[in-house]
Amino acid sequence: MRAHQRGLVLPTSWEKGAGSRGNSRHLEIKETRIKYTGPGSADKDAASVRADNFVPTSLPIYYFEVEVISKGREGYIGVGFCTVDVNMDRLPGWEPQSYGYHGDDGNAFRSDGKGRKYGPQFGKGDFIGACLNRVDKTISYFKNGIDLGVAFHNVLEEQLFPCIGMQTHEEEVVANFGFGDSMARFSADVDDMKKAAAGRMESEIMRIALPNQGRVGSLMGELLFGYMVHNGYWETAAAVAQDMLEGTVQVQPKDIQEVKLRNTIADDVVAGNITEAIHLADTLAPGMLSANPSLQFRLHLQTFFDLVRAKDDNGAMHFARDILVRAVKTDMDYQELQDALSLMGYDDPATSPCGQMMSQHTKDELAHAIMTAIRKHLGRQQHSALEKAILQLMGVLTALEERGSPEVGLLEQTKNPTCQAWGEIRNSRSGAQL
Known part of the structure; x- marks a missing residue:
């Protein structure tokens, strides 16, 4: 079964056939429910499973949740995300390109076997949610609807799957991947998460200081000049200053x-x-x-x-x-x-x-x-004004496409040079190709 959200393929259950590989034979997997049935005597007995689909890279906010049916003997339950090539005979967060929040100690693990203190322990009856924020490049967790804060920053992997790991006998969880009516049964308010993320983005956009067009007579020229200087393309910056801005600005040696x-x-x-x-x-x-x-x-x-x-x-x-x-x-x-x-x-x-x-x-x-x-420290912007504008434009185009707006498909066909450029950005999805 595949779930779709505005044309996106989303996770719906745990991976089919996962129980036939490695330590996953210790897992009894039924759609969204998992129970650990292995010996659970040491770390080597750990077993994890990923979801059937990865989180679409164009989805700004993704949230899934698990209910702990039983913490088993020790409650070594890890909830998180991982890439497709991660060793699944380890708990989430113990291997490179995997992230996990563990119930036995409340620690957060990222890419190694040494965690750091993050949140409370969790066990039977708890609902643990994991939120992947593609805009902020973070992963956060929720316990029974309460936001525990950001666990991991600078999350850059493109294809991340929801994953769950267990290690001791009788541990059992059931997942809610949020499709259909199940989103209404989340313990956390996903709509509020999305509104908060949109508010942060809007505030960031409003803080962008655009050049004063009247001062030099060419907004596009100033945007290009700022981009070239910001990224160190000095010869091109000098050419833009001379040809588009008529020498009103110069590349500064400093x-x-x-x-x-x-x-x-x-x-x-x-x-x-x-x-x-x-x-x-x-x-x-x-x-x-x-x-x-x-x-x-x-x-x-x-x-x-x-x-x-x-x-x-x-x-x-x-x-x-x-x-x-x-x-x-x-x-x-x-x-x-x-x-x-x-x-x-x-x-x-x-x-x-x-x-x-x-x-x-x-x-x-x-x-x-x-x-x-x-x-x-030096009071410089992390991105040039042109880069910020292009990132915003890409976000708008993606949102329009996901909503099925027919106007988006006409951008590259118009004779307007600006709209043609937007169409090329839509196709390339890369603001670096300027």
């Missing part, structure tokens, strides 16, 4: 230097040149790191990881004692420090439960976080 330094800092983080990255960050944005101590702590962690990779246990311990311990400012920093220290107990740290901390993906995320923090 802008060129700032963007080059930002890019160099990001490259240094990705390459592992942490000392140089910290030096350049202090040069470009003095006080930024001291204002973001957890970011500074994560930078120091990369140096620690390099010592662990080099099997320099003595150097790693000295660095942890002299630098990392002093850099800890929050409970999350402390948890990350404990996870990082655990790496030293493995012959191959990269394959340990916390090995994801040493991955290239983690470096890429850190580089992006530093670029964001520098822009904010």
Whole structure:
């Protein structure tokens, strides 16, 4: 069975045939109901299953819910999302590209076996909801209709499936995937979630400062010029300034230097040149790191990881004692420090439960976080006005398409150049192709 929402294929039940693979033989699966029947004696007995369809990437807010029928022996029930290639012999959140909120300890797990304190424990009679927000790139959870807050930020995977995992005997849940009349039986108010998300987007749009058209005589010229400067396309920016804006604006040397330094800092983080990255960050944005101590702590962690990779246990311990311990400012920093220290107990740290901390993906995320923090510290916008306008336009076009508006299909056929451009954006779905 497939459920459709304005032409979108949605999850409707747990994956057909899942019980014939790996540890999933320990799961008794009947449509939306799952019961664990395995031995449940150790982590190796964990079993998970994903939904029959992934959450459509064009759906801004997606919510599903499970009712805990029985917590079984221990209540090792994990609720979350995962990609199609995740190892399902593990609980949600224990593997890369998976996310989970676990009932036995209330911890939130993202891509490794070490969770962090997030919400309350849950068990028999509780309704646990999971909300994937594509706009904010977050995952949040609800217990009995109460919002527990954002559990995971920067959720970038395109194809995410609702998933559930169990580990001890007699654990049992039934899911509500929200199609048909079942949405009315959610313990949380999904309509309010959507209204709140729409309100945040509207506020963000209203905060966009458009150039003063009368000042230079060309709104499009200023939008293009701002985009080129924001992304470091200096020669093109100079051409736009001369040809479209008649020389009323110029590329400033300080802008060129700032963007080059930002890019160099990001490259240094990705390459592992942490000392140089910290030096350049202090040069470009003095006080930024001291204002973001957890970011500074994560930078120091990369140096620690390099010592662990080099099997320099003595150097790693000295660095942890002299630098990392002093850099800890929050409970999350402390948890990350404990996870990082655990790496030293493995012959191959990269394959340990916390090995994801040493991955290239983690470096890429850190580089992006530093670029964001520098822009904010210097009072710069994260996106140019043109990029924000295009993202909004894409959202409007998608909404019109989902509602079956016939006008959308005519955009690329009109002779109006602007409408033709909109039609190309509609087809490409990428604001980067300017």
